[in-house]
Amino acid sequence: MTLNPSRIQFFEKLAPYYDLLLDFLTLGGYATFLRKAITILSPKQGEKILDLCSGTGRAVSWIADGVGSEGKVIGMDLSKNMIEVARHRYGKSRNSIFLLQDVTQSWGYQNYFDGILNSFSLHELPEKYRRNVLEQSYLALKERGRLVIADFNPQVSGWARLLSLLFFKLFEKRNLNFFDFHQNETLNRIGFKRTKTVSVLGGVLQITLAYKHSIHLG
Numbered sequence: 253m254t255l256n257p258s259r260i261q262f263f264e265k266l267a268p269y270y271d272l273l274l275d276f277l278t279l280g281g282y283a284t285f286l287r288k289a290i291t292i293l294s295p296k297q298g299e300k301i302l303d304l305c306s307g308t309g310r311a312v313s314w315i316a317d318g319v320g321s322e323g324k325v326i327g328m329d330l331s332k333n334m335i336e337v338a339r340h341r342y343g344k345s346r347n348s349i350f351l352l353q354d355v356t357q358s359w360g361y362q363n364y365f366d367g368i369l370n371s372f373s374l375h376e377l378p379e380k381y382r383r384n385v386l387e388q389s390y391l392a393l394k395e396r397g398r399l400v401i402a403d404f405n406p407q408v409s410g411w412a413r414l415l416s417l418l419f420f421k422l423f424e425k426r427n428l429n430f431f432d433f434h435q436n437e438t439l440n441r442i443g444f445k446r447t448k449t450v451s452v453l454g455g456v457l458q459i460t461l462a463y464k465h466s467i468h469l470g
């Protein structure tokens with residue numbers, strides 16, 4: 253088990269109310285941000301997409317609309333209740349599957365996915381596993397595959413950095429080391445190409461798109 257037990261308990265308890273609460277607290281901004289990340293991921297008919305740390309499965313359900321009945325979306329999460337909520341809400345959809353999986357352990361996919369989404373979860377992972385999960389993502393993608401990371405911006409500067417650090421000190425103390433994580437440098441070292449980042453909320457949040465290959469392969 254790689255997630256702190258109190259953090260697991262937090263997600264287990266929050267699962268049924270997670271989307272509602274986050275949408276309420278952010279006045280709908282959370283859902284808008286996720287939608288934007290999915291627009292950037294741009295799922296196409298027939299594609300296979302993985303949502304890492306998929307929570308309640310809401311993003312999976314939106315991606316499933318994009319890939320259609322010929323496509324497939326897999327959501328993975330460590331929390332039993334998150335997976336239960338996701339299966340209950342979206343499990344009837346033929347193109348969506350939810351797996352109880354600690355993503356820091358091997359998932360066993362190679363050259364399989366057209367796209368991978370990682371939303372608000374990279375910062376949740378213990379420091380030593382962040383690079384490993386990105387490496388696994390690289391291997392799991394097809395040659396023309398792409399990765400989208402929608403999360404806090406670890407390299408944020410100025411007032412936005414102060415705001416982010418305050419938020420983490422209050423609510424996510426254990427994950428403060430995320431601000432030492434050189435995300436885009438790590439992506440490039442792993443082999444990802446054409447990395448592009450869109451800043452959101454004055455740089456507090458960001459959406460990063462990276463491709464496995466350096467050129468469009470047709």
Ligand SMILES: C[S@@+](CC[C@H](N)C(=O)[O-])C[C@H]1O[C@@H](n2cnc3c(N)ncnc32)[C@H](O)[C@@H]1O
Pocket residue numbers: 254255263286304305306307308328329330331334353354355356370371372373376377
């Ligand atoms: C902040 S929530 C984000 C959920 C969803 N991706 C979203 O954007 O709404 C983080 C999720 O990551 C999951 N998680 C944390 N560590 C994990 C791990 N090692 N393996 C799988 N899931 C994990 C938690 O259970 C939780 O559902």
